[in-house]
Amino acid sequence: MLLLPLLKKEVHWSKRHVVVLAFLLVLLPGALGIATVGLQETVPEDVPVALVAQNDSVSEDDMGQARSGLGLYADPQEVSDRETAMEMLEREEVYIVVEVPPGVLDEDREQVQFNFTFHGAIAPLHQAETELVDLTEQRIGDTRQTVTGDRNVVVTTQIEGEKKGLGEFLYPALILLLLVFFAFTYIPHELRRDSSVFDRLRTETSLESIITSKLLYLTPLMVLPVLSFHAVALLPQVDYNVGTFDPVSLLASTALLLVTFLALATVAATIMVLSRFSAAGQTTNLLALLGVVGVSAMVFPRGAVSSLRATIAAFMPTHYAAVAVRSFMLKDVSVTTYLDMIGAVVLLLVVGALALKGSIVYYRRTI
Amino acid sequence: MTPNDSIRLDGVTKTYGDVVAVHDLSLSFEPGTYHCLVGPNGSGKSTAVRLALGLTRPDEGTVERPDAVLGCGFERPNFYQDLSVFENIDVFADLADATDDDWNQSVVDELGLGPVLDRTAGNLSSGYARKLDLALALIKQPDFLFLDEALDSLDDVSEERFLAFLEEYADRGNGVVVSTHYVSAYEPSLDRVTLLDDGDVVFDDRVADLDLGDEGTVQSHYVETMRERRSE
Numbered sequence: 001m002l003l004l005p006l007l008k009k010e011v012h013w014s015k016r017h018v019v020v021l022a023f024l025l026v027l028l029p030g031a032l033g034i035a036t037v038g039l040q041e042t043v044p045e046d047v048p049v050a051l052v053a054q055n056d057s058v059s060e061d062d063m064g065q066a067r068s069g070l071g072l073y074a075d076p077q078e079v080s081d082r083e084t085a086m087e088m089l090e091r092e093e094v095y096i097v098v099e100v101p102p103g104v105l106d107e108d109r110e111q112v113q114f115n116f117t118f119h120g121a122i123a124p125l126h127q128a129e130t131e132l133v134d135l136t137e138q139r140i141g142d143t144r145q146t147v148t149g150d151r152n153v154v155v156t157t158q159i160e161g162e163k164k165g166l167g168e169f170l171y172p173a174l175i176l177l178l179l180v181f182f183a184f185t186y187i188p189h190e191l192r193r194d195s196s197v198f199d200r201l202r203t204e205t206s207l208e209s210i211i212t213s214k215l216l217y218l219t220p221l222m223v224l225p226v227l228s229f230h231a232v233a234l235l236p237q238v239d240y241n242v243g244t245f246d247p248v249s250l251l252a253s254t255a256l257l258l259v260t261f262l263a264l265a266t267v268a269a270t271i272m273v274l275s276r277f278s279a280a281g282q283t284t285n286l287l288a289l290l291g292v293v294g295v296s297a298m299v300f301p302r303g304a305v306s307s308l309r310a311t312i313a314a315f316m317p318t319h320y321a322a323v324a325v326r327s328f329m330l331k332d333v334s335v336t337t338y339l340d341m342i343g344a345v346v347l348l349l350v351v352g353a354l355a356l357k358g359s360i361v362y363y364r365r366t367i
Numbered sequence: 368m369t370p371n372d373s374i375r376l377d378g379v380t381k382t383y384g385d386v387v388a389v390h391d392l393s394l395s396f397e398p399g400t401y402h403c404l405v406g407p408n409g410s411g412k413s414t415a416v417r418l419a420l421g422l423t424r425p426d427e428g429t430v431e432r433p434d435a436v437l438g439c440g441f442e443r444p445n446f447y448q449d450l451s452v453f454e455n456i457d458v459f460a461d462l463a464d465a466t467d468d469d470w471n472q473s474v475v476d477e478l479g480l481g482p483v484l485d486r487t488a489g490n491l492s493s494g495y496a497r498k499l500d501l502a503l504a505l506i507k508q509p510d511f512l513f514l515d516e517a518l519d520s521l522d523d524v525s526e527e528r529f530l531a532f533l534e535e536y537a538d539r540g541n542g543v544v545v546s547t548h549y550v551s552a553y554e555p556s557l558d559r560v561t562l563l564d565d566g567d568v569v570f571d572d573r574v575a576d577l578d579l580g581d582e583g584t585v586q587s588h589y590v591e592t593m594r595e596r597r598s599e
Contacts, residue, residue: 193448193449194447196445196448197445197446197447197448199422199439199441199445200439200441200445200446200459200503201462202421202422203420203421203422203437203438203439204459204462204463205462364424365424367422367423367424
């Protein structure tokens with residue numbers, strides 16, 4: 001019976017790959033378990049919403065009633081004027097602008113009329129318009145009936161910008177997800193494969209040059225999948241308007257996608273250098289991929305994920321990359337509106353490049 | 368190149384975890400010298416070569432390298448597996464600014480790589496893989512050529528031809544350093560031999576100055592010396 005010696009071989013193999021196994025069998029399932037925390041709510045629960053008074057006669061009590069009425073599904077924040085609120089809507093800092101009327105609990109008023117403004121690009125929210133309106137009318141109506149004996153609350157809605165379908169809304173996020181996937185899988189694969197020739201390369205040039213050349217070659221290559229997505233969007237069966245023929249939109253979104261890819265690629269390369277281009281490095285990158293995708297709220301609006309994930313997403317440059325790319329592709333917006341978000345991605349690139357340089361210095365000192 | 372252009376390892380120590388690869392090693396590799404690092408497995412030969420090439424940093428001591436072109440044939444052939452033989456030569460010739468096409472062609476001819484130029488390097492037999500690795504070391508006409516167990520996998524005829532090439536290359540004023548545990552093949556051409564054991568230099572002499580005694584050959588002298596050290 002040759003089973004025992006073969007099983008013994010597997011034990012030897014496991015001892016030699018204990019780090020990889022620990023990642024795959026312990027940390028990875030653990031990370032996935034933690035990630036489910038972010039999936040605990042399937043219905044929007046904390047949608048960021050801007051509250052704006054319709055005029056000067058709106059009282060603090062009116063705003064309080066609105067906050068209470070929206071509290072079931074929203075995280076309302078008062079904003080001083082509609083213009084500011086609309087800019088926040090454009091930047092996805094809020095997903096609904098709620099204009100609050102005066103005299104919400106005033107029995108002399110026959111009807112109080114709220115106005116909700118959704119952005120047409122944010123399909124998951126404007127498609128839930130009816131439910132959100134009904135919820136609000138019912139909740140505030142209940143309060144008003146208790147106080148005045150008369151419900152009579154109306155919510156009118158309007159859509160800012162061109163109305164997009166769910167497919168169009170998801171499109172920019174899917175392109176970004178693809179590039180994030182490439183950054184954390186293809187770059188490590190390439191570096192690990194080429195590491196077998198690093199000794200010879202290092203007699204000719206530096207590790208910095210080797211990795212930089214790889215990143216500089218692969219980053220522009222990522223234009224191809226981006227353009228493929230745009231080509232598919234033009235198919236009659238698809239027919240998405242994702243800014244393909246708008247030079248500013250196309251240029252801004254593609255450039256930001258490439259910078260995001262490059263930033264994440266420097267992170268992935270740093271992990272590979274620190275792991276000495278090992279299989280453990282590739283596994284760590286896989287874990288990083290899952291982590292980044294899991295906490296960046298790249299696909300659905302922050303209001304559609306748990307408050308924990310939304311809080312973490314607020315610290316993730318990848319979240320801002322998703323918002324800005326989506327905005328460039330789906331909204332008629334100015335690039336300058338998103339300069340701080342672009343800055344967050346550039347900052348990640350700078351930090352990633354410094355970390356990569358540091359990891360290479362460490363590698364050289366310890367090899 | 369003059370003797371002042373030597374590569375010098377001075378009091379170099381290198382450890383990997385608990386293993387001392389070389390200990391307080393002082394050694395020089397000189398232009399025009401055919402130098403053999405000999406020693407058993409784990410004696411520190413490969414580490415000494417890596418230190419000389421700058422692929423490894425010493426924990427202690429210094430390594431001085433002149434402004435010279437260094438080439439290396441690695442124990443494990445080192446090239447892009449996914450590229451063809453020709454593409455590998457092309458890439459590394461560009462990297463090393465090796466623009467002398469006549470020389471590059473002569474290296475290809477000398478090593479008999481012509482028939483496999485279009486073959487994917489990863490699919491080469493071990494013999495051709497060795498030859499490609501040697502070709503990549505030679506195309507830049509290095510002032511110092513380091514070869515780590517370079518004859519492994521070469522057939523007898525290729526070995527004989529390559530050894531003659533190496534002798535001539537050293538005679539042209541280039542430093543040739545071979546690292547091996549089997550010195551016989553190189554012996555007729557060697558100028559200098561350094562025996563390493565457990566990271567220390569046992570002897571470092573010109574072949575002409577070695578007292579080969581009754582054994583008569585460097586190989587047998589090395590084996591006998593090691594035998595005596597092990598029995599102590």
